[in-house]
Amino acid sequence: MNAALEFELLKARRAGLFRWGAVVVAVGVPAVSTGFLELVRLGGDSPSAAKAATMITDLSLAGLLGTAGQVLSVAILMTVGIAASWSFGREFVDDALPALFAIATPRSSIAAAKFVVLAGWALLTVVSTVILTVIGGLLVGLDMDAAAVQT
Secondary structure (H helix, E strand, C coil), rough: CHHCCCCCCCHHHHHHHHHHHHHHHHHHHHHHHHHHHHHHHHHCCCCHHHHHHCCCCCCCCHHHHHHHHHHHHHCCCCCCCCHHHHHHHHHCCCCCCCHHHHCCCCCCHHHHHHHHHHHHHHHHHHHHHHHHHHHHHHCCCCCCCHHHHHC
C-alpha cells in the first residue's frame, strides 16, 4: 500500500481540486458564519436576518461555532463528495483503468490509499476551518470564554 499511498498523495498534492476545495471550505465557512452572526447582531426586519436568527441563538463564540458547524457539515460533505468522485473517476476519464489491472499493486490497496488520502484531506480541511472560524470570531470582537472552548 505504500506505493499506492505515495502515488495518491502526489496526485492530491498536484490536483487543483484539493487545493481549491480546501480553500473554499476553510475560508468560505468562517466568512458565511461570521456574516450570519453580524446580520443577527445588526438586527432588522429583513427575511435574511430572521433566517440567520434561527441559526444563531447565542451571540458568542459558541454560537458562531455552532453555526459554522451547521454550514461546515453541508460544505464538507459536498466538497469531499466532489473530490471522491474526481479521485475515483479519474481513471475512467483518462482511460487509465486498463492500466490498473496490469500493475503489481492490488486494486484494494489503491482504493484504500484513495480513502486514506480523502479522509486525511477532509480532516485537515475541517480542523483549519474551525481554527479560522475561531480567529474570525475573535476579530469581530467575540470573547474566548470557557463555555466556547468546551462546546
